[in-house]
Amino acid sequence: MAHDQPDTPSATTNQIAREHLLTGTFGAHVERIEAHRITLQPAQKAGLHVHPGGVVGYVKDGDIFFEIQGQPATMLRAGSVFCEPPGTTIVHFDNASATATATFIAFYPLAGDQAFITFLES
16 A cells, blocks of 8 residues: 655755744743734733743734834834844834734743733833
8 A cells, every 4th residue: 555755855845935034042941932912902002011031923914113122113014023032121012003903923932930021110
């Protein structure tokens, strides 16, 4: 009886298109990754916060005004990727639209009972 065999690695590899989008460094032991789909309502602001274990993600739809403390602000649009290194203060992660929602997917590398977000007083 014949078994179907997958394509050889070279044939499969030649058909896959890879585009490097982001390199994020975390430098800590990671026990697990939590993935969350987050929707910001029109004009909603995330508030001043940090991610003890960091976060990496991408914007599914909408426009997000993004600023890490001490760095230039940027606009993340659908398809954009982002990285917030562990312990950095996030000044803005705000829905830039007054009329549409913005959705992003966030991946949080965590160790032990570490929280994935800590909100700060503004």
